[in-house]
Amino acid sequence: MTIGFFDSGIGGLSVLAESLRRLPDQDYLYMADTLHVPYGPKSQDEVKGYVFEAVERMMQEGIDALVVACNTATSIAVEELREMYDLPIVGMEPAVKPAVEMNRATGKRVLVMATALTLTMPRYYALISRVDDGGIVDSLPLPELVPYCESLQFDPAVLEPYFRSKLAAYNLDDYGIIVLGCTHYPFYADILRNVLPPHISIVDGNAGTIRRLSALLNRFGIVGHGSGRVKFMCTGNEPAYLDKMQTALAFVSENLARREEAAL
The missing domain is CATH 3.40.50.1860 (Rossmann fold)
Structure with missing residues (x-):
């Protein structure tokens, strides 16, 4: 088989x-x-x-x-x-449902990282509508991350500043979980962990x-x-x-x- x-x-x-x-x-x-x-x-x-x-x-x-x-x-x-x-x-499917359920009691928000195309798909909107009854989910496209991964670019000296720049507009104290909504993104879970405050969990599907x-x-x-x-x-x-x-x-x-x- x-x-x-x-x-x-x-x-x-x-x-x-x-x-x-x-x-x-x-x-x-x-x-x-x-x-x-x-x-x-x-x-x-x-x-x-x-x-x-x-x-x-x-x-x-x-x-x-x-x-x-x-x-x-x-x-x-x-x-x-x-x-x-x-x-x-x-x-x-981005692991939004378990992330929302995990954060429901804490009052923290969920940030979904994915490709721009995934985040514009009706299937994604249907998922959010189905599970995010509290309006706690935000979405962040990371278009550069797939090309980085495809070139085997895993250097923290490059990726940590990249993640910091992408997250600069967010008050990370408000968030409890980041969802990696593209299968390329778990390659960067350890690097992302280094730039996040310890209270934020990282999940994927x-x-x-x-x-x-x-x-x-x-x-x-x-x-x-x-x-x-x-x-x-x-x-x-x-x-x-x-x-x-x-x-x-x-x-x-x-x-x-x-x-x-x-x-x-």
């Missing part, structure tokens, strides 16, 4: 790292749409076409389930993908996504007999990018393991 993961670039590797930890007996195919990354500045119709083309390539490889490990692609294409293919398909994936696999009777093998593919067929994906997966996996160890 092979679980497919799709993203515009390397961001979805943050979700794959979570799946490798929780579902190590599956094998994986990871597809990055390197021809068209980043999705944030592009139109909805363009992105939908890119997603459909890439997922069809993945289907030809023989995947048994699909994780659309990209919030923007999920918002634009996941419902149609479920109509097109008869297999378990899991999408991404990765763990919840893999819990949903696990439940669907059980429902469909998809039993893993693999060993956590990962096959990398990209729409641009660039060997250098395949190497980059392995480097990025190692980086985000090490960060995840370090945070889990620190939490024990």
Whole structure:
């Protein structure tokens, strides 16, 4: 059995790292749409076409389930993908609901960081309308962060001033949680932690996504007999990018393991 993961670039590797930890007996195919990354500045119709083309390539490889490990692609294409293919398909959604529930008793606000396109999608507005009855959620687009991640720019000397400049207009005393609403953004959780006051928590939707994936696999009777093998593919067929994906997966996996160890 092979679980497919799709993203515009390397961001979805943050979700794959979570799946490798929780579902190590599956094998994986990871597809990055390197021809068209980043999705944030592009139109909805363009992105939908890119997603459909890439997922069809993945289907030809023989995947048994699909994780659309990209919030923007999920918002634009996941419902149609479920109509097109008869297999378990899991999408991404910013972890606004758990963040609002965690902050409800404290009176603190929630700040959602995501791509500009995600933040303008009807699916995002519907999510906010559904869970934010107290009007405590604010949204912050970070258009530069995906290109930073795609270039493997993880230097705190560059990123800490970047985050400080983006957060300068906010009174951080008012906030209790920051939601990372793009799968590229968890690569920067540790750097962001360094610029935030200690009372602010950082959450993403990765763990919840893999819990949903696990439940669907059980429902469909998809039993893993693999060993956590990962096959990398990209729409641009660039060997250098395949190497980059392995480097990025190692980086985000090490960060995840370090945070889990620190939490024990």
